[in-house]
Amino acid sequence: MPDDEVQGDVTLLLKAWCRGDARALERLAPIVEQELRRIASRYLQRESAGHTLQPTALVNEAYLRLLDRNKVEWRDRSHFLAVAAKMMRRILVNHAIARQTQKRGSSAVMLSLVEADNVPARTHDLIALDEALVALAKLDERKSRLVELRYFGGLTSEEAAEVLGISPRTANREWDLARV
Numbered sequence: 001m002p003d004d005e006v007q008g009d010v011t012l013l014l015k016a017w018c019r020g021d022a023r024a025l026e027r028l029a030p031i032v033e034q035e036l037r038r039i040a041s042r043y044l045q046r047e048s049a050g051h052t053l054q055p056t057a058l059v060n061e062a063y064l065r066l067l068d069r070n071k072v073e074w075r076d077r078s079h080f081l082a083v084a085a086k087m088m089r090r091i092l093v094n095h096a097i098a099r100q101t102q103k104r105g106s107s108a109v110m111l112s113l114v115e116a117d118n119v120p121a122r123t124h125d126l127i128a129l130d131e132a133l134v135a136l137a138k139l140d141e142r143k144s145r146l147v148e149l150r151y152f153g154g155l156t157s158e159e160a161a162e163v164l165g166i167s168p169r170t171a172n173r174e175w176d177l178a179r180v
Contacts, residue, residue, distance in 0.1 A: 014074035029063075036062060039085050042154050043092055053095050062087045078159045082145075086155030093130045100127070136178065143178040146171060162170065 012032055016024035030128035040062070041056040065087050066080075074080050137144035142164060149160040 010080070011075075011078040011135060014076070014080055018072070018074055019071060025067075027132055032077075032084075033059065033063075035081060039081065039088055039152070039154055043088055043152060053092065059089060061091050065091075073165055076162070080157075081153055081155060082149050082163045086148060089130070089152050091149065092126060093100075096126045140178075142166070143174050145172055146167045147178050 013024045013028040013031070013086065017028060036059045037055055039049045039148060040058040043058065044053070044055055062084050074082070082113045133144050133147060136147065145164060146160055149163060149173065150157065153160075155174065157171050160175075161168045164171065166174075
């Protein structure tokens, strides 16, 4: 099935689900699962090899949270994926903060300075990136959302522009500015 056709099907199924059609959700789940796994994999690629959260668990957690949002008026596939990407980011940041807190607690392990140099700082990176996006949002909410959609959600410039309601040219210009 061509990409445009799949995107159209997802949009139609999302709208049917919003109207209360439970069968639409049953048909929607396997279609979006692959895209949610792609987003989860993109997030987890940036994590250390020993990360305790697996793509399947991240997708399942995000999916459960998306089901709780049954009052959302889904506009289209891009809107759905944007919300899913944001949820996955929140889940990972919360997970990273919990792990960091746990490391400071009673389960801390003594390391020599040599060993400490080899401990990946990915948890800190994720938290720092989240803080940077929050700071950017205070300056320019749209640029922050654009970075989240493109970097984490894996949306193209055109898809992100559609979600944000701006032209692809504006999205490209703002992407360049946000990266600076």
